[in-house]
Amino acid sequence: MQRSLKWFASLTTLAMLFVLIGGALVTKTNSGMGCGRSWPLCNGQLVPSKITPELVIELSHRIVSGAAGIMVLILSIWAWRAIGHIRETKFLAAVSFLFLVLQGLIGAAAVVWGQSDFVLALHFGISLISFASVFLLTLLIFEVDKKFDAESLVIDSKMKFHIYGIITYCYIVVYTGALVRHKGASLACPSWPLCAKTRIIPVQLHEWVQMGHRIAAGLLLVWVIAATVRAVKQHKQQFVIYWSWIISLVLVILQIVTGAMIVFTNLNLYIALAHALFISCLFGVLSYLTMLALRSDRQKTESPQSKLSATMK
Template identity: 45%
Template sequence: MNKGLKFFGIITSIGMLLVLLQGAVVTKTDSGDGCGETWPLCFGELVPSSPAIATLIEYSHRLVSGLVGLLVVILAIWSVKKLSHIRETKFWALMAVLFIIFQGLMGAAAVIFGHSNLVLALHFGISAISFATVVILTTLAFEDGKQRPAPRVKRGFRGYLFFVLAYTYAVIYSGAYVKHTGSTYACDQFPGCSGEFFGFQAGVQMTHRIAAILLIVFLFILLIQSLRYRKESRMLAGSGITVFLLVLIQATAGVLIVFFPDAYIATALTHSLVVSILFTVLCYMGMIVTRNRAY
């Protein structure tokens, strides 16, 4: 059922993943000004005539983002047409379109007008949400015609899950803020900070580290609570296990960034990729626990 939609959803999800990783590369290689202050043209040209490495990185990101943005809109419309009988479809389709547009506008505004680090850090957070919306729309296509997971959970569990979801987004934002303030190597040790905790950049770095450690604790608690519903829903319990394993990988990548600066791009991209997948799984968990009334 809906084979074409499933395939298209997978392609679009892969495209969104590529956009997310390209955006991370742009940020982590400081290539945001690779096309100057012109958008959508690059230094006033449709195709840059003498591109430097930074220009190639930024220009390819713009091209792929534009193409994938079109795919997202098509996926949203197609999903509403084929999956309108599924309650969540219209919501996630609307979110997919709104956030892909918002993501593009923020990227364009950053190029043309420039922004504070607070606003620039939000761009990655928006990208994470966009990625989640596309993956969940694709998941709905695969659920169609099957018994959809709908665990009946306690109100306390549901409330805690949404708290963790919101907190995870805050941690994603703080991590992006670390990069945009140039605080990545403000602390060249772990877990300490060379006795310079009270400097601005060191403070930003240590705040993110503390927030990330708390996230591990919160997700461990979520894991324990999810396992209590393993008879009710293997999907919910499995998702709880998944997000905890992902946060451990995420934390490991973060530590490796500190100790292996020569491998920064690889570890930093892993760091960005894993947290985006983690956030997506949490969004999916949030969706399935709202399918039945909490008790």
């Protein structure tokens, strides 16, 4: 496989990470209106005359997102031509670009017309799907050289249940986390893990949003631990499955630790961005496991034995 394509795919994946972190930065610093109600211009100007920190953050995010969009488009076309024979390539190429465009349109609509917090919380999740698609496309490009065997894995039904269930549930956790940010509820509960030292039950909406996310993240940790234990016991010989779950467990723990540190440090910006980074990486790993599980399903239906049994029926 062309080394230049590998490099470009890796850089595009990195660029998409910057888009995700940049979006979190915009939300955390309340910079969404840094350019006013103007898009794609900033305060109606190509070159803004009045520079503020919020303007710099918002405008930088727009520039990075635009550059990433061009890179994703180039990667999609390049991968389509280079490895289009691989079944997943065309689907991932289309999804990565379309969801990035959708993310940009939602962001533009929020600036020009405004949106509710519940709609804005979808913004990060849509960007996450685009990032995961680019990440998977990059892995496909590296897979072509057969540096690691991930095409003929046989995954049992119980492990598939964990994979499909956890990635679906993880997306719900991502939405609840984005809702915490957009609702301004990051510090609604001054204590951790309970909302307050003197009481257990939240008493107002922001506290319920915060505690709902904490409970959802805690359940995600429990489920990932269960899946990792099964991977260690049943899939130790399958290198990709084994290490994917080990990495997933580490990322979940880091995500929860940084979530707690956000409270203890009174919303330290760097910790908050690390919190968004870890959940983004986790979703990428889970997406790869999902692709492997779907491959396993397809291999089972396309195997000679299944075709023979279908013919006999």
